Every structure is written in structure tokens, then in C-alpha cells.
Amino acid sequence: MRPSTFRRLLNLWPPFLFNSIRVLAVSDDWSEARVVLRLRPWNRNYVRTQFGGNLFAMTDPFWMLLVMHQLGSDYLVWDKAGAIDFVAPGREDVYAHFKLEPQVVESLRGEAAQGAKVLHWFETDVTTASGEVIARVRKQIYVRLKRRAR
Numbered sequence: 001m002r003p004s005t006f007r008r009l010l011n012l013w014p015p016f017l018f019n020s021i022r023v024l025a026v027s028d029d030w031s032e033a034r035v036v037l038r039l040r041p042w043n044r045n046y047v048r049t050q051f052g053g054n055l056f057a058m059t060d061p062f063w064m065l066l067v068m069h070q071l072g073s074d075y076l077v078w079d080k081a082g083a084i085d086f087v088a089p090g091r092e093d094v095y096a097h098f099k100l101e102p103q104v105v106e107s108l109r110g111e112a113a114q115g116a117k118v119l120h121w122f123e124t125d126v127t128t129a130s131g132e133v134i135a136r137v138r139k140q141i142y143v144r145l146k147r148r149a150r
Contacts, residue, residue, distance in 0.1 A: 003028055003069075010061075019043050021058045030069035033062045033098045037126075039090065050090030050134065055126055056082070059096050059137040063122040066100045067108065067141050074149035075112065080119060081140040090134040094126050108143050115150045118143040 003026035010016055010023045020038035027033070037043075037050060037058045045051045060082070068077040104120070111118040119140055126135040 019054045031100045035096045038093050062098045063139045070105045076144045078142040080142040083138045085136045087133045112145045
């Protein structure tokens, strides 16, 4: 599937659609993604700031998806763990940028070459348009070369 088609489908996915999460871009080579969470009356918390669950949801699938598409179908790729650190209240729209560096992809390939499981942590800042950090999200990704490819 092309990244542009995938982006459109993700924008229609109910957890994103109903929570005002929009995928702004997915690069043609699956190395980058940009996401926005719009602050709306129906997705803020009791104190009128970004709901923490939505902050985590806006970042949840992207590291796994980028790694999966970069490595190809010979690899199993799963989310293993995640954590979020709330740094400041989000009183406006917030953004996340995911950039998968080529050297990280090659490192994952090398570590998984003999069929061993590989666990790698990725980190993403959720920021306002002006760059103020609202939250830091960490995701641990599991990678393993499939049996048929060893």
C-alpha cells in the first residue's frame, strides 16, 4: 500500500477520526510521519487541556508502522511497551514527528540477522506549534527475523 493511501485510511480510523487526530504526512519511503491532535471540546479533559489518552493514542502506532515498512515482510514487528511523561498542559493543538533514521534500520537488521529478538526504544516529543514540549512518549519495538527468512 502506498503511504498516501495509508495516511488517508488512518485518518478515517475511528480512534483517530473521533478524537481529532490527523496524520498530516507519511513519507514515500516510510521513514517519517507527522501527526496533529486538534484540541476540541469533545477531546479535552476536565481542566480543558489535551486528554492524556489522546496524547498517547496520537503516537501509538507510528514507530511500529515505520519500522515494519522499512524492514519489509521478512520481519515480525510488534509494539512491546510504551510510556508517556506529561511535561506541560496542552492548551492548544499538538504535534508529533517521527523520523526513522537509516542507521537505526540497519542496526535492527544486523541485530536480528540470526533470528534473535531485538528490543529497541524510540522516543517522540509531543509539541505545540511553537515547539513547547507537552509530553515525551517512549515506545519499545520488538523485531525478529521470521523463521522462513533465516
